[in-house]
Amino acid sequence: MHILDIFARDTTTFSFEFFPPKSDQAAAQLFDHIAQLEPLAPSFVSVTYGAGGSTRQRTHELVLRLKQQTTLDPVPHLTCVSHKRADIQDILTRYAAAQVGNILALGGDVSRDVAGYDRAHDDFKHAADLVRFIREFNRASLHPEPRGFGVGVAGFPEGHPATPNRLQEMDYLKAKVDAGADYICTQLFFDNHDFYDFRERCELAGIRVPIIAGIMPITSVSGMKRMAELALGAHYPARLLRAINRAGDDADAVRRVGIHWATEQCRDLLDNQIRGLHFYTLNNSYATLEIYRNLGVKNSAALR
Numbered sequence: 001m002h003i004l005d006i007f008a009r010d011t012t013t014f015s016f017e018f019f020p021p022k023s024d025q026a027a028a029q030l031f032d033h034i035a036q037l038e039p040l041a042p043s044f045v046s047v048t049y050g051a052g053g054s055t056r057q058r059t060h061e062l063v064l065r066l067k068q069q070t071t072l073d074p075v076p077h078l079t080c081v082s083h084k085r086a087d088i089q090d091i092l093t094r095y096a097a098a099q100v101g102n103i104l105a106l107g108g109d110v111s112r113d114v115a116g117y118d119r120a121h122d123d124f125k126h127a128a129d130l131v132r133f134i135r136e137f138n139r140a141s142l143h144p145e146p147r148g149f150g151v152g153v154a155g156f157p158e159g160h161p162a163t164p165n166r167l168q169e170m171d172y173l174k175a176k177v178d179a180g181a182d183y184i185c186t187q188l189f190f191d192n193h194d195f196y197d198f199r200e201r202c203e204l205a206g207i208r209v210p211i212i213a214g215i216m217p218i219t220s221v222s223g224m225k226r227m228a229e230l231a232l233g234a235h236y237p238a239r240l241l242r243a244i245n246r247a248g249d250d251a252d253a254v255r256r257v258g259i260h261w262a263t264e265q266c267r268d269l270l271d272n273q274i275r276g277l278h279f280y281t282l283n284n285s286y287a288t289l290e291i292y293r294n295l296g297v298k299n300s301a302a303l304r
Contacts, residue, residue, distance in 0.1 A: 001073055003102045003150030003182050006043050007210055013043035013276035014300040015075075015185075015212065018283055020047065020058035026283075031065075033285035038070055040292055041299045043276070046104055046185075049077040056091070064098055075152065076100060079108025080124030088124070088133060096143040102150035104185065105130045105176075126172070127153055131179040153177070155184040155211060157198035161233045170205050183209050185278050188216040188227065190261070191237050192268050212276035213269055217287040218244070218258030220251060259287050263294040270295075270303060 006013060016037055021027040045066065049059050059076055066074040078091060095103070107127040110119070124130050131151055138148025153176040156169070163169040173184070184207075189195055195213055202211060218224045221244065228234055240261055247253035266277055279288045297303055 001044075001101050002145055002147055003044075003075075003152065004147070006073075006150075007183070007275075010043050010276075010300075010304060012270065012274060012304050013210075013212060014040070014303065015042050015044050015046060015276065015278045016040075016288060017046045017048065017278065017280050018062065020050070020055045020062045021283070022058070027062075030283050033281070033283060034066075034070065034072070036285040037281070037288060038072060039299060040288070041301060042072065043300065044073040044075050044102070046075040046077060046278070049079050049106070049108070060091075060094065063095070063100060067098060067100065073102075074100065075102045075104055077104045077106055078130065079106045080127065080130040081108035081110055081119065081122065083122070083124065085123045085133065088130065089137070092134065092137050092149070093142065096137075096149070099144055100149075101145060102152065102182075103134060104152040104154070105134060105181070106154055126175075128172070128175040128179040131176055131181050135180040150182045151180055152183045152185050153181040155186045155198065155202075157186050157189045157194045158233055158235050170201055173202070174205050174207055177207050177209055181209060183212060183276075185212045185276075186214045188214045188231055188234065188280060190240055190265070191235055192265055192272075194235065195269070196272065210275040212278045213274055214278045214280060215262055215265060215291075216280035216282075217262035217291065219255045219282075219284075219287055220258075221254055223282075224258075255287075259290045259294070262287070263291045266291060266295060 018030065021030050047059050047062050049055060063074045063076045066072050076095060105127055119125065124133065131153060134149055134151050143149060155173055159166055160169050163172065186195065186198070199211055216227060224244070243257045244254060247257050269277065281288055295303065
């Protein structure tokens with residue numbers, strides 16, 4: 001379903017993110033978790049795309065399997081790093097043939113396996129360039145949906161690590177929206193005030209598309225440290241760190257603290273007219289299921 005129709009149908013969207021499994025065993029485990037999450041009836045799910053397109057084929061296979069074997073509506077991520085126009089054209093053509101309705105267009109990261117990569121040779125320098133290309137594809141009527149692909153882009157409530165100038169960063173986000181983005185999905189954050197300030201700055205910049213808030217529950221101390229490394233610049237409020245520290249070496253207590261914090265984030269966001277919640281599941285159903293239970297509901301419909 002086109003993302004504009006999803007937003008028209010759902011006053012608040014709920015979505016889950018998965019990454020492509022690296023083995024048959026991991027794939028089996030992932031689909032066990034997907035089977036537990038599917039009854040929550042999310043508005044859509046998204047599938048990540050590895051740095052430099054390193055998971056291109058596995059992403060495509062997971063998207064097709066979700067499309068063919070579940071009731072879930074997959075939104076593949078697509079990055080422009082290391083890709084030529086012909087590469088992107090081929091990927092879009094394959095997704096259109098599979099009747100995939102939407103794409104999350106990202107700048108992406110250079111693969112760590114490629115030393116000294118020079119992005120000057122890329123056909124797409126920024127995510128806005130990729131958004132414009134997808135719109136060109138749509139205008140060529142190459143998708144069975146007359147409007148073509150719906151397009152999402154990323155937003156960073158705490159700031160993009162590559163753009164310390166926050167005014168310039170908002171200009172870049174506005175450029176992605178002006179290029180044709182239909183919605184924004186944010187990077188994870190742990191302080192809702194950062195999101196509310198981001199949402200207000202978007203309004204001041206004339207950005208009027210729906211903004212979906214990214215939620216990633218902390219389930220372990222090691223996971224929290226990995227998040228800090230991957231999401232450079234992530235802000236961990238002192239109250240959250242104090243609660244994690246109180247849990248000490250009790251892994252179950254750390255998980256309860258993290259899920260409680262994420263639950264309270266969701267409750268507050270829902271109370272403040274959030275347009276959508278996007279759960280970074282890390283291919284595990286436990287935390288997302290617990291948040292739904294803590295909110296007292298059995299599926300997404302009960303939260304709208």
